[in-house]
Amino acid sequence: MITFIGLGPMGQAMVRALLKNGHDVTVWNRTASRAEGLGAKIAPSVADALAANDLVILSLTDYQAMYDILDGQTITGKVIVNLSSDTPGKTREAATWAAERGARFVTGGVMVPEHLVATDISYVFYSGPEDVLREHENVLRVIGRVDYVGADPGLAQLYYQAQLTIFLTSLSSYLHATALLKAAGVSAEKFVPYAKETFDTMSMYVPGAAENVDTRTYPGEGASVTMMGATADHIVGASKESGLDLALPNAVKSQYDRAIAQGHGKSGWPSLYEVIAP
Template sequence: MIGLGPMGRAMVRAYLAAGHPVTVWNRTASRADELVEAGATRAATPAEAVAASPLVLLSLTHYGAMYEILGHVGDALAGKVIVNLSSDTPQASRDAAVWLAERGAELLVGGIMVPAEVVGTDGAYVFYSGPRSAFEAHEPTLRVIGRADHRGSDPALAQLFYQALVHVFVTTLAAFVQGAALLGTAGVTAREYAPLADELVQLARSSFAEAAGNIDAGDHPDEGASAQMMAVGVDHIAGAVAAAGQDVALPAAVKSLYDRMIAAGYGKDSWTRMIDVIRTRPA
């Protein structure tokens, strides 16, 4: 394991708890101390860490750190499977696969979907992409940190799944906070609002399957939630937030999507027609 931030340390602890031998290296060496005391082996250099095992896990701030660390390990990469669990752009993962292939190594890209404290528990899961044969050879080991979900051979896929899903997560949380701020202007507590928001999120979830059908078919019949109808509601939300003197960035962003749909003549279609504006940058 190379990279001992909160995430890398949690992974090492999960491996040690599972009785797995682990060699560790970190730029700031002292971060390995507690893990070495718990049974991990300290590598003196990245090359020593890479040489220690056929499977090398990286948990770094970004892919740039991978080049800084592995750029100096010489021939040690040949024949290795490198699992990069760092977050970065999809293209960074594709470029890394090429860079590692040039050095005789295979890249599995990992997108870990849970916080460090959940790593190694039943609730943990990780998206992987890259060569299926490499994934299958190491799946039992990868499963120690969380459910291992291989999504395909394109290295970018794990980053794309990670980003698409974390986007749903962070945007939902931001919308939740915006609602609390708006209700707060009338003295309503967040505690009163939270269960109602929870119910509403379940309603949103129940629309995913039908929306996905429309998006995949490229067909957006209005079945009670037209773009026009939704646009009016979104306009009122942005207006209410602005009138309250609060930050209008999030509702304004949603409003701009509906405005673009109306301008493109999609008002009578289902709101799912948004896919056609969201796929292109505004002029």
């Protein structure tokens, strides 16, 4: 028995999955027409939606939308699972706001786009009170794998944003690399197998770099900062020659320059961490 508020592409996909798995779902959405055709019970008002069930799942543009919808409503005794994105600070504030009104609050970050919700690769980071999450895990498991990351309500969004940091910068770097080749007449299609090879091998560097960062020791055998910094400089040069936007290669070069200036020239590349998080 679930109340679901927020029927954008994500909310609709989640409601469809919950219904398909036999759950009883009551929905409410600001734009009422988006609730039609899903097969869920449609609540005529927010108050009716809240009165229908104790478990309330939100999928909204941001946390302000939650206040716009729930401020002034009675949420005492409800379990609110907010799967909307926002900053970790906003999610922590919201947990306090809900607790002050007698609700139990779990935050979540959904890690797949709407067409992959409820598939084998779908997963969601959750944080907040673990006992509350576990109480409703059988429902939430329908949306995707349940990955509980800790009691701090901000953690789910931090994990979400950490993953998206890798994702967004990787997308930009892939496009920059493609543009370098396109400038010389090489099609994007021709570069595909090589780009895929690099994406596949990238993960091999992660465990070693994690150990370096956790111990703050950066042995320099292999890829030193000086050597990698020279490469970063060559990429700026190649991008200039090709008439490309320099924002991305300059940002990377700047990290190497500053690591060298701080005396990390002979250290391994993970010592860039000292520039990123001084």
